[in-house]
Amino acid sequence: MELRVNPTRMELLRLKKRLKVAVRGHKLLKDKFDELMKNFMQLVNESRRLRQEVESALADSMQGFMMARAVMSREALEGAIAFPKVKAEITASVKNVMSIQVPAFQLVEPEYKGGIYPYGFAQTSGELDQAIRKLSDSLKSLIELAEVEKTVELLAAEIERTRRRVNALEYVMIPQLQEKIKFIVMKLDENERGNLTRLMKIKDIVRSTENS
């Protein structure tokens, strides 16, 4: 490969400085990558645990709704659960994890005065109570899961970006700089040898002229 570089000492010094920065940057990025991976694995495990928990709770809840749907007519069920008794609020903020802005959700628990059930008890099925209870219980985990899954997604993107940077430094930039430095050193050495040979030849010519 043709190297487009000026074989000068100035350029050599500049390239050596760049190499030093690149090696240092590579080390830092590699450390960041390792730490991101460590966090990522922890969050992936947490996300898996939460997802299993939420899916199991939601499956139980849906099963309850299905049984309630079997016992109650479509219109009665719709009227019973179409409007909530309590409204939960979620505050969203941003937190910093390894210089990445990730979301932080906070569930503001509503005041459950008189329970969470938005219907009367005389014309509804008890199957509905369990379904609503399980759905309500899963809300906290559901929001936690949303936060963790989004963090995992953002972390994965950052890991991918960091990995590309580490690879670019490790396999492209640092080898190229080393190649250029080697080329300049060789060129400078060659020039040095040429100068030496020329001087020796001139010395020989001068000596032979003096003797004759």
Added chain:
Amino acid sequence: MRERNYTYAVARIRSLETKLLDNAQMERLANATTLSEALAYLGETEYGAVLANLKNPHQFEDALNQELNRVIRLVMSLSEDAPELRAFIYRYDIENIKKILKSESSTADRLSNLGQWSPSWLVETMAAERYAEFPSELAEAIIVARRLYKENGDVQEIDRILDQAYFEIGYHLLKNGISELFFKWWIAMIDLTNLRTFVRMRLIGLAFAEYQRFFINYGKLTLDQFQELWDQPDEKVLSWLGTTPYDNLASNGAEVLSSLTVLEREYDNYLTRMIADAKYISLGVEPLAGYLIAKEIECKTLRIILVGKVNNVSIIKLKERLRRAYA
């Protein structure tokens, strides 16, 4: 209407009663492996006509509604709109009124057409606030429910007040009506509803003060009895239940207090057994109501089976929920 006027109606109902599904037929439906198999079998029964119009097998709910609507209209016309029978169908109107109160934007197409009043008339009357057109107990309940909902935004209050109004209307209609059986049946329904609410609230973990709000008056079982039992273990509640007219429920053991599935099944079975006495009344309005209630329970059981088939619910779970047939 005097008893003698029901001769034709009772004769007609007697012939229709023979077409009601019996326990063996329900079992056979529950044993079907797929929804299509269950619907194919159901097509051979009285439901054949409504099922024939189904475009999609999953729309079986529409077929059940059509059948129930046909039966309600038939019973009401045979009884020449007997006020006693209205008590049994006000439930659908109350359901619609609750929906309208909860959302002012409720449209007639989202409401049940099984009630006494047509959904469009209900929407129009509620929008115009012409409450005087309703029975006085209901009109009063609507005004209170609307006011409370506006004040605190609690949708449960609407249900609570209208449910109480529903039982009150029925109580007053049947108390001075022509059928003692209806009145006894209504009182039993109030007691069993109070018992079911008692069990539900204990399972949920709500306080007695909450139960007090939802307690329906006019039953034989008093609030004081429930208050005494509130903190007692299931065994004590069960032994008390054995001393009440509802001792049949206690024969199911502690499960009736720990499983709402069992309690609700026994609730329906008790009321079906009670109204089944109408079969022995040769002239009177009772057989009409008996047939109507039997059809409601039958549709409920069919819905349980068909929803179960759509969702692949195990046959054991389905059979746990099957109601006793009137036939």
